[in-house]
Amino acid sequence: MLSVENLKVVYRGVILALDGVSLEVREGEAVALLGPNGAGKSSLVRALAGLLPKFEGRVLDGHICFLGQDTTHLDPVRLSQMGLTAVLEGRPLFRYLTPLENLVAAGHRLSPRELKEGMDEVFARFPRLFERRHEQAGYLSGGEQQMLLLGMALLTRPRLLVVDEPSLGLAPKLVEEVMQTLNALRHEKGLSLLLVEQNARAALAIVDRVYVLERGRVVFEGDAKAAMEDQDVMEFYLGKEEVGFRQARRYRRRKRWV
Numbered sequence: 001m002l003s004v005e006n007l008k009v010v011y012r013g014v015i016l017a018l019d020g021v022s023l024e025v026r027e028g029e030a031v032a033l034l035g036p037n038g039a040g041k042s043s044l045v046r047a048l049a050g051l052l053p054k055f056e057g058r059v060l061d062g063h064i065c066f067l068g069q070d071t072t073h074l075d076p077v078r079l080s081q082m083g084l085t086a087v088l089e090g091r092p093l094f095r096y097l098t099p100l101e102n103l104v105a106a107g108h109r110l111s112p113r114e115l116k117e118g119m120d121e122v123f124a125r126f127p128r129l130f131e132r133r134h135e136q137a138g139y140l141s142g143g144e145q146q147m148l149l150l151g152m153a154l155l156t157r158p159r160l161l162v163v164d165e166p167s168l169g170l171a172p173k174l175v176e177e178v179m180q181t182l183n184a185l186r187h188e189k190g191l192s193l194l195l196v197e198q199n200a201r202a203a204l205a206i207v208d209r210v211y212v213l214e215r216g217r218v219v220f221e222g223d224a225k226a227a228m229e230d231q232d233v234m235e236f237y238l239g240k241e242e243v244g245f246r247q248a249r250r251y252r253r254r255k256r257w258v
């Protein structure tokens with residue numbers, strides 16, 4: 001469904017963010033892209049969604065192929081029409097508009113009947129959004145905003161959903177809820193999912209395969225279950241799990257590979 005080959009991305013002509021990344025997401029598959037700050041995860045998302053020019057970035061080399069078509073230089077509108085929807089990090093929504101208005105904006109390509117059906121489905125899936133549908137979206141909690149963004153993404157009728165750091169800033173219980181929502185969407189809608197995360201454990205619990213990015217390169221790829229059971233991977237790539245004096249888990253990076 002999606003294949004990325006030897007992708008190099010540069011910002012302002014000098015800052016190399018991706019240095020020859022190759023990866024694949026097959027039809028119906030859920031794949032995690034993990035990595036620490038600055039690894040290049042968001043740069044890959046921007047490249048996939050045709051958004052690099054908005055960030056003064058461009059593809060220097062390599063190819064992106066979606067549904068058999070070379071989409072390396074396609075614009076976001078065309079990509080969305082093809083079924084590739086990206087939910088960017090930082091919860092980009094219209095903060096001064098209501099959830100209802102945000103959903104209408106996201107579903108602007110649908111007919112009135114399709115929009116109504118789509119919104120009914122979103123509100124049935126996220127009852128809390130329905131309760132708060134007339135309030136300002138900027139005042140929703142982080143978890144509710146994330147649900148709204150997923151609802152907006154659903155209205156674009158994606159075949160591949162790319163979600164950038166949905167767990168950012170959320171309490172563990174909400175992280176779990178967001179992951180379970182993504183998992184349910186994937187299975188019920190038959191979506192393919194590329195989940196970009198720093199929270200390795202949360203992501204690995206719902207995906208089939210994983211790529212780990214570090215300093216713009218893929219340093220590990222493999223089966224998610226195997227990655228979780230592999231102590232070296234957990235320690236070296238994802239950080240060592242430690243149980244602190246309050247029995248709180250924390251993760252410490254042990255080593256860099258590149």
Ligand SMILES: Nc1ncnc2c1ncn2[C@@H]1O[C@H](COP(=O)(O)OP(=O)(O)OP(=O)(O)O)[C@@H](O)[C@H]1O
Pocket residue numbers: 011012015016017035036037038039040041042043044055056057198
């Ligand atoms: N608009 C930009 N202009 C210049 N450099 C950028 C820009 N965006 C990202 N970079 C640089 O590209 C590299 C990769 O950044 P990117 O945001 O893709 O990493 P990331 O893995 O998503 O990190 P994080 O988890 O912190 O969001 C970093 O060195 C970053 O400073």
